[in-house]
Amino acid sequence: MNSEDAHRPAAMTPVEQRVAALEALLTERGLVPEGFIEETVRRYESEIGPMNGAKVVARAWTDPQYKQRLLADGTAAIAELGFGGAEGHHMVVVENTPAVHNVIVCTLCSCYPWPTLGLPPAWYKDPPYRARMVREPRALLAEMGCRPPEETEIRVWDSSAEVRYLVLPQRPPGTEGLTEAELAGLVTRDSMIGVARL
Amino acid sequence: MQGFGAVAHTPAEPVFAEPWEARARALVEAVAGAVRPTGGEFRHAIERMAPGHYLTSSYYEHWLTAAATMAVEHGLLTREDLEARAGGPFPLSGPVLGPRVTDPGADAGEPRFGTGDQVRVREWHPPGHTRCPRYVRGKTGVVVRLDGSYPVPDVEAHGGGRRPEPTYSVRFDAAQLWSDGQPGVCVHVDLWESYLEPA
Numbered sequence: 001m002n003s004e005d006a007h008r009p010a011a012m013t014p015v016e017q018r019v020a021a022l023e024a025l026l027t028e029r030g031l032v033p034e035g036f037i038e039e040t041v042r043r044y045e046s047e048i049g050p051m052n053g054a055k056v057v058a059r060a061w062t063d064p065q066y067k068q069r070l071l072a073d074g075t076a077a078i079a080e081l082g083f084g085g086a087e088g089h090h091m092v093v094v095e096n097t098p099a100v101h102n103v104i105v106c107t108l109c110s111c112y113p114w115p116t117l118g119l120p121p122a123w124y125k126d127p128p129y130r131a132r133m134v135r136e137p138r139a140l141l142a143e144m145g146c147r148p149p150e151e152t153e154i155r156v157w158d159s160s161a162e163v164r165y166l167v168l169p170q171r172p173p174g175t176e177g178l179t180e181a182e183l184a185g186l187v188t189r190d191s192m193i194g195v196a197r198l
Numbered sequence: 199m200q201g202f203g204a205v206a207h208t209p210a211e212p213v214f215a216e217p218w219e220a221r222a223r224a225l226v227e228a229v230a231g232a233v234r235p236t237g238g239e240f241r242h243a244i245e246r247m248a249p250g251h252y253l254t255s256s257y258y259e260h261w262l263t264a265a266a267t268m269a270v271e272h273g274l275l276t277r278e279d280l281e282a283r284a285g286g287p288f289p290l291s292g293p294v295l296g297p298r299v300t301d302p303g304a305d306a307g308e309p310r311f312g313t314g315d316q317v318r319v320r321e322w323h324p325p326g327h328t329r330c331p332r333y334v335r336g337k338t339g340v341v342v343r344l345d346g347s348y349p350v351p352d353v354e355a356h357g358g359g360r361r362p363e364p365t366y367s368v369r370f371d372a373a374q375l376w377s378d379g380q381p382g383v384c385v386h387v388d389l390w391e392s393y394l395e396p397a
Contacts, residue, residue, distance in 0.1 A: 015255075015259055017285060021288065025280065026228050029275070031229070032228045036224065037224040040224035041221075041224055043219075090345065108331055110257070122208075127259050132202060134375070134385050135376060138380060149383070150382075153383070154383045154384070155386065156366075156383070156384070156385040158385060160330075161365045162365060183331045189210070190210075
């Protein structure tokens with residue numbers, strides 16, 4: 001890059017030009033109100049995310065009655081903590097136990113529980129994960145560093161219709177003295193997808 | 199599809215990798231607010247992309263293409279508007295692939311299957327949009343959960359309005375799905391009633 005280029009904004013890529021074109025045309029037609037894009041992006045970047053799911057998990061670990069409600073009606077129990085909305089209207093929570101390890105996938109597209117986990121990470125939406133998690137789940141989990149015991153049943157949940165899934169991970173040993181907020185800090189996004197154990 | 203390599207896993211990453219992805223994501227909502235597509239229509243707009251374009255473009259380029267396609271199909275703007283403004287080609291998705299449904303049919307009544315019932319997925323390869331994954335077609339599984347009635351995507355994606363039908367979570371043992379499927383592994387798939395027959 002010569003010194004003259006350094007003072008010019010980088011040229012837009014073709015896809016950036018297409019985004020700008022669609023945005024300009026929709027704005028001229030009154031379909032993109034002032035601040036709409038910024039507000040939408042802010043919502044996705046800061047209101048939803050795995051920190052919400054972690055609160056649900058920590059509550060279930062510390063309140064047996066809540067856990068019972070969560071497993072019986074995920075949508076209603078998650079709403080008790082204030083989370084819900086698009087891609088979270090029909091929640092089913094699946095519990096990991098010593099006998100069962102659950103993992104979620106969407107083989108057809110990218111279905112994912114937005115209110116509790118946020119928007120899905122790129123690898124969850126890419127063909128390798130979508131194809132291999134149903135074809136060879138144990139091998140793929142091991143590759144991702146997750147090795148449930150051989151005798152543990154692996155249950156894969158393909159969210160191909162309206163239900164969205166959340167995995168309730170097992171509470172790690174040695175955490176008896178922790179508060180609910182401290183426990184929430186231990187819960188990772190991957191443990192709630194089921195590609196990691198805590 | 200299979201034969202893919204490693205999953206490019208990252209423990210955490212920004213919600214949007216590039217600023218344009220965030221804007222494209224918001225524009226999908228702007229178009230959706232104006233045209234009120236069904237989930238089936240939106241997903242089919244992505245599936246209708248030219249295969250070469252689909253396979254060589256990123257996730258949010260799929261969403262951008264679907265948003266622009268729906269905007270053109272619903273008369274909000276034209277392809278010429280888009281290309282003039284973009285200063286170059288603006289590839290859109292191809293036409294709806296399934297036969298146009300003019301009558302969605304009667305709403306399905308009570309669920310035909312119950313928990314514990316053995317069901318077989320219809321060996322059925324309709325053109326156009328469906329939410330019946332190929333890898334379970336012709337396979338036998340067991341109903342583990344009833345999830346209530348929702349509009350059939352195959353109907354709503356083809357202009358047919360809405361026909362609610364019961365949906366089920368069906369459990370398939372890995373050995374039923376794959377010749378080398380391991381014991382102790384199962385896959386649950388959520389399916390609309392018309393994808394299923396008694397086994």
